[in-house]
Every structure is written in structure tokens, then in C-alpha cells.
Amino acid sequence: MGVSYQAIGWNRQKKQYDWLIFGFCCIYLSTFILVTAIFNPEYTFETVLIRSTSTLALLILHVILCIGPLSRINRKFLSLLYNRRHLGVTMFVLAATHGIFSIIHFHALSNVNPLVSLFTSNVNYNSAGGFPFQALGFFALVIFFLMAITSHDFWLHNLSPKTWKTLHMFVYGAYFLVLMHVMLGAIQYERHPAFVLLIALGAAAVLTLHLVAGTREVKKDNSLFDPAVNGFVSVCDVNEIEDNRAKIFCVNSERIAVYRFGDTLYAIHNVCKHQGGPLGEGKIIDGCITCPWHGYQYLPNNGQSPPPFKERVSTYDVRIEGNRVWLNPSPFPEGSERPGTVISQPSN
Amino acid sequence: MTSGLRKKHARVWTVLLFLVPAGIVTGWLAIPANPITEPAAVDKTAALPEILYSLQKKNYTVNLRSDNKRSSLQLEWISKSGLSSPSALIYLASGPSASVTSNSLIGRIEGKGTFYFPLKNDLSTIPGFILYDIIHHQVIDRVNF
Numbered sequence: 001m002g003v004s005y006q007a008i009g010w011n012r013q014k015k016q017y018d019w020l021i022f023g024f025c026c027i028y029l030s031t032f033i034l035v036t037a038i039f040n041p042e043y044t045f046e047t048v049l050i051r052s053t054s055t056l057a058l059l060i061l062h063v064i065l066c067i068g069p070l071s072r073i074n075r076k077f078l079s080l081l082y083n084r085r086h087l088g089v090t091m092f093v094l095a096a097t098h099g100i101f102s103i104i105h106f107h108a109l110s111n112v113n114p115l116v117s118l119f120t121s122n123v124n125y126n127s128a129g130g131f132p133f134q135a136l137g138f139f140a141l142v143i144f145f146l147m148a149i150t151s152h153d154f155w156l157h158n159l160s161p162k163t164w165k166t167l168h169m170f171v172y173g174a175y176f177l178v179l180m181h182v183m184l185g186a187i188q189y190e191r192h193p194a195f196v197l198l199i200a201l202g203a204a205a206v207l208t209l210h211l212v213a214g215t216r217e218v219k220k221d222n223s224l225f226d227p228a229v230n231g232f233v234s235v236c237d238v239n240e241i242e243d244n245r246a247k248i249f250c251v252n253s254e255r256i257a258v259y260r261f262g263d264t265l266y267a268i269h270n271v272c273k274h275q276g277g278p279l280g281e282g283k284i285i286d287g288c289i290t291c292p293w294h295g296y297q298y299l300p301n302n303g304q305s306p307p308p309f310k311e312r313v314s315t316y317d318v319r320i321e322g323n324r325v326w327l328n329p330s331p332f333p334e335g336s337e338r339p340g341t342v343i344s345q346p347s348n
Numbered sequence: 349m350t351s352g353l354r355k356k357h358a359r360v361w362t363v364l365l366f367l368v369p370a371g372i373v374t375g376w377l378a379i380p381a382n383p384i385t386e387p388a389a390v391d392k393t394a395a396l397p398e399i400l401y402s403l404q405k406k407n408y409t410v411n412l413r414s415d416n417k418r419s420s421l422q423l424e425w426i427s428k429s430g431l432s433s434p435s436a437l438i439y440l441a442s443g444p445s446a447s448v449t450s451n452s453l454i455g456r457i458e459g460k461g462t463f464y465f466p467l468k469n470d471l472s473t474i475p476g477f478i479l480y481d482i483i484h485h486q487v488i489d490r491v492n493f
Contacts, residue, residue, distance in 0.1 A: 042463070106483050121484040128378035130485055165353060172360050176367055183375025189482065196376050203368050210361045217354055253351050276349045 017083040021090050028056050046105045050098055054186075057094035058178065062202045064088055065175060069213035071292075075281065078292045085151050092148040099141045102134070133185035140177035143170045153274075161275060179203060221250045232319065232326035238343055239323065241265065246289075248280035251329035255280070256316055258327060259289055259300050266300035266340040267316035267327055274311070302337040320344070380449060395464060396422045401474065401493035410477070410491050412467075421467040423477070427457060436488055438465065441476035448480045448487060 032052035036043055067084050070077040080087075107117035118138060124130035147168055149155075156164045179199065187195055225233045235249045235258065246259040248270050255270035257280025268289065270280045277293030284290065288297035288306060298305055298313055305311040312335035317328040319341045332338060349357075396413040403410045411424040425438065439451040454477065455465040467475065477491040 042461070121486070124485060128374055129380055131378075134483070166356075169356065169360065172364060176364060176371065179368060180371050180375065183372055184378065187375055188379055191379055196372070196379075200372055203372060207361070207365055207368060210357075211365070214358055214361060218358070221351070221354070255351070271350050276353055278349065 013079070014083060014086065018086055021087060025056060025090065025094070028059075029053070032056075046101055050101050050105060053094045053098040053101070057091050057098060058182065058202075060087060060091040060094065061175060061178060062206060064091060065171070065206045066209050069209035072213040072216065073209070075292070078281075081293055082295070089148050089151055092144040095141055095144055099137060102137075106134070128184065129188055131184040133181050133188075136177045136184070137181035140174040140181060143174035143177075147171060147174075156275065161273070165276065175206070220248065220255075221253070223250055225249075225251060228329075229326075231328045231330060232317075233329060234324050235327045236325050237323050238265070238320055238325050241325070244284040246280040246282075248278065249327060251327065254329065254331070256327060256329065257289075258318055258325060259284065260343075261287075261300050261340075263343045264300075264340040265318050265320065265325060265343065266338065267318040268298060268300065268303045269314040269316075269331065269334075271313070272296050272311075273313060279313070301340060302335055304335045395424055396420060399424075403491055403493055405489070405491075412475070412493060421470075423454060423465040423467055425457060425463040425465070427461055427463070437480045437482055439478040439480055440467075441478050441490065441492070448478055451478065 029052050032055070033048050036048045036051070064084060064087055067077060067080045067087075071081040103114045103118060107114040107121065112120070118134055119132070122130070122132040122134075124132060147170070150159065150164065150167060159167070182199060183196075187199070225235060233249075233251055235251075236247055241247050241258060241260040243260050243262065246257040248255055248257050250256075255278075256267050257270045257278075258265055258267045259280075261284050268279060270278055272279050272291040272293065274291065274294055274296040277291040277296070279289055279291055279298065282290045282292040284300065285297070287299070289300050290297050296305065296311060297309075298311070301315075303313040303315045314331035314334050315336050315338045316331060317338060319326050320343060396415050398414050398416060399411045400414050401412040407428055409424075409426040409428070411426070413422040413424050414420060423438070436457045438454040438457065439448055440454055442451050454467070455463065457463060457479070474493050476493070479488040479491065480486070481488050
């Protein structure tokens with residue numbers, strides 16, 4: 001969270017993370033090149049570079065796609081989510097290196113424009129085995145390019161979170177294009193079953209994780225509560241909410257986070273204004289509800305980001321009767337001051 | 349995540365749940381029975397001593413070599429400069445065939461250099477070769493001694 005735009009918002013954690021990514025990429029690429037030089041010395045450097053960057057980009061793409069559902073399933077993965085954009089840009093740089101070198105290597109040696117050659121040299125669109133797979137990779141690269149150049153918060157604010165998120169959801173389409181690029185390309189030539197198995201395992205992991213995380217989300221959305229009494233719904237026991245943490249309730253299709261801050265309960269809308277992060281999965285740091293995704297902060301009593309920031313979320317009324325927490329799902333306008341409710345007796 | 353965004357994700361992943369396995373299986377089934385590019389059977393030993401046939405082309409020289417007893421046969425491919433198609437395959441031209449890739453694959457030419465490929469020792473007919481671009485699916489050249 002920053003009051004002004006910086007080229008890259010590096011902090012200590014992000015620097016460590018980026019060095020880790022850089023180190024891993026260097027080790028992977030140098031190992032790939034060394035192993036190929038030993039076992040396939042006849043391969044040219046361009047070929048080795050094309051192959052090493054493509055396999056690394058594919059590996060990182062799988063990791064990126066697994067981070068989202070993993071962080072829904074287990075909070076330990078939230079730190080990966082916090083840094084996911086840098087991983088995405090790294091993946092794009094590798095994919096672009098693969099794409100540019102491939103176009104030069106395979107299409108730039110004739111008198112036809114390389115991009116024209118890319119789309120016209122093979123037009124076997126009715127054949128699976130001979131399909132012009134390079135076009136699939138090209139379109140995936142275009143999507144990654146658009147995502148990489150708009151990855152900065154400047155574009156998030158200027159395009160609006162809704163447009164930005166819609167654009168970035170194209171990564172799922174790009175993932176399918178990449179899989180088909182590999183299956184109809186390299187897999188047709190490198191026929192070892194291990195390669196097909198690796199692709200299938202990677203896809204199975206991505207699909208399974210999204211399925212598991214999605215099923216859990218649907219369960220949350222379908223939680224049933226007793227009918228409202230005077231507009232309030234009984235949601236949980238007060239002991240179920242840890243200090244500085246929240247529980248999330250989906251009432252009338254909206255998710256609301258009920259936070260405990262000291263001896264007071266507050267309720268705010270669960271969706272962060274930045275990228276729609278789940279505020280109820282964060283915690284209170286320095287007196288502010290802190291989004292687990294990118295650290296955006298809101299005051300628990302009014303849903304406003306502390307000055308000079310201007311983000312605001314809706315607030316809700318919450319009260320305690322006995323040990324039960326009652327929540328009114330009717331939202332107050334974003335940034336409205338609400339007093340919360342004091343836990344009058346020690347609940348433990 | 350808003351409820352609308354959750355619904356979008358649910359729709360996308362429901363579609364991908366079917367598309368991704370279908371795509372992988374399609375690609376797997378499309379793998380040709382005859383290898384398009386088995387790892388190039390490069391003969392890393394020295395050239396056989398006798399040149400039976402030789403053909404000079406602008407960018408490469410092709411020699412058909414044998415030992416003194418004619419018990420072994422070898423294809424020597426000398427690329428003087430990089431080919432215009434960087435991943436070119438050499439197939440044995442075995443008469444009229446439905447597609448080039450259904451012929452026997454000899455090996456792969458990667459850039460500039462000298463490549464040796466062992467051949468089956470059958471000199472009843474003089475073998476011919478097809479240089480084939482696997483990316484563009486085009487015949488680059490035919491070699492007939």
C-alpha cells in the first residue's frame with residue numbers, strides 16, 4: 001500500500017522473494033544448458049535457450065496458477081500470493097525470450113516477414129498432429145504481455161478493479177493455449193511418455209486445487225442461518241472469533257467479516273477495494289484491518305483506509321446477546337462510523 | 349473476491365475442467381505412430397573410410413560412406429552454413445509415400461557442422477533422402493545420388 005506510485009514497490013520481503021526467484025531461474029537455466037551440452041552436444045545454443053526458457057516458463061505458470069487456490073486452502077501460502085505479480089512478470093520475460101528466439105530461429109531466415117511466416121507457413125488447421133501450434137503460443141504470449149504491462153497498481157486504479165481483474169482472468173485462457181501449444185508442438189516431436197505425464201500431472205494439480213478451493217467457497221456461500229430477528233442474524237458464538245482476527249459470514253449473498261479488536265467486535269464488507277482480497281482472512285495490524293493479499297488497510301470502526309489513503313468499504317451493525325454474535329446484513333454506506341459492540345464479560 | 353467474480357471463476361474452471369483433459373488427450377492421441385523426431389541417431393564415431401557417392405549442394409555436401417568390406421553404411425551430412433530451416437529432419441526416400449513423415453527417419457540437422465548417421469546396410473538400391481522442415485511441414489530438398 002503506497003500513497004504514490006513507484007516503478008516497483010520493493011520492500012525487504014519482496015527483495016528476498018525476487019532474489020529467490022532470480023536464483024532459481026539461474027540455477028534451472030544453467031543446469032538445463034549444462035545437461036544438454038553433455039548429453040546432446042549437437043544442439044545449437046539457440047535450441048537449448050528456446051527449450052530451457054519454455055520449460056521454466058511453463059513450470060512457473062503452473063506455480064502461479066496454484067498459488068491462488070493454495071492460499072484459499074491454507075493461510076501459509078498467503079505470502080506467495082502477496083508476491084505473485086513479480087513471479088508473473090518473471091514468467092512473461094521467460095516466455096517472451098522463448099517466443100522471440102523461436103520466431104527468429106524458425107521464421108527469420110527467409111524473405112517472408114517472420115510474423116507473416118508464423119501464421120502462413122503451416123496452415124494445417126484441420127490436423128491435430130500437424131496443427132500450427134506456434135500460433136497458439138503467440139496468442140498466449142500476447143495475453144501474458146498485456147497482463148505484464150498492466151500489472152502495476154497504476155493500471156489497476158486507472159482501468160478500474162473490475163476491468164483489470166477481467167483482463168487478468170484471461171490468464172486461464174492463456175494457460176489452455178499454452179497447454180495446447182505444448183501438446184500439439186513439442187510433445188509431437190519429443191514422444192517420451194514422461195513428457196505427457198508431466199503435463200498431465202501439472203494440469204491435474206492446477207485443476208484439482210481450483211476445484212477444492214472452489215468447493216470450499218461454495219460451501220461458505222451456502223451457509224444457512226436462522227431467520228433474522230429485528231434484522232439481525234445469529235452467526236456464531238463470541239468465543240469463535242480470535243482477538244485481532246475475523247470470521248467471515250455469507251448472508252444474503254454478501255460476505256461480511258466480523259472482527260474482534262480487543263474487547264470489541266466490528267463488522268465490515270469482506271472485499272478489499274484494491275483487488276477484491278478477503279479482508280476477513282487478514283488480521284489487525286497497528287489497529288488496522290490488513291488485507292492478506294497486498295496489505296491494504298482499513299480502520300475497523302469505519303471501514304476507511306487511514307489518511308492519506310481514500311479506500312472505503314461498507315460497515316455493518318453487530319451485537320452480542322449472551323454469547324451469541326448477531327449481525328445485521330444491511331450495509332451502511334462505505335466509510336460509515338459504527339461503534340461496534342463491546343464484549344461485556346470475559347467469554348472464556 | 350466479490351460474489352460476481354467468484355461466479356466467473358466457477359464458470360471458467362468448469363469449462364477448463366473439460367477442455368484441459370480433452371486437449372491433453374487429443375494431443376496425446378495425435379502423436380504419430382512413426383516418430384517425427386526421435387533423438388537424432390548421430391553416429392559419433394569417425395567417418396567410415398570410403399565414399400561411395402557424393403553430392404555437392406550450395407549449402408551442404410552429402411556423402412554416402414562405407415567401410416572397406418561394405419559391411420557398414422553411413423550418411424555424412426556436412427552443413428557449410430546454417431539451414432534456412434533450423435530444425436530439419438532427414439528421411440529415407442523409400443518410394444512414393446502418403447506423407448514424408450511415414451518414411452524412415454534418419455536424423456536431425458541442427459545448424460552448421462558435420463553429422464554422421466548410421467544406415468542399414470542395403471545397397472541393392474542407392475538410397476535417396478528427403479530433407480524436411482518439421483515446423484513448416486515442407487520438403488526443403490531431395491537428395492538423389
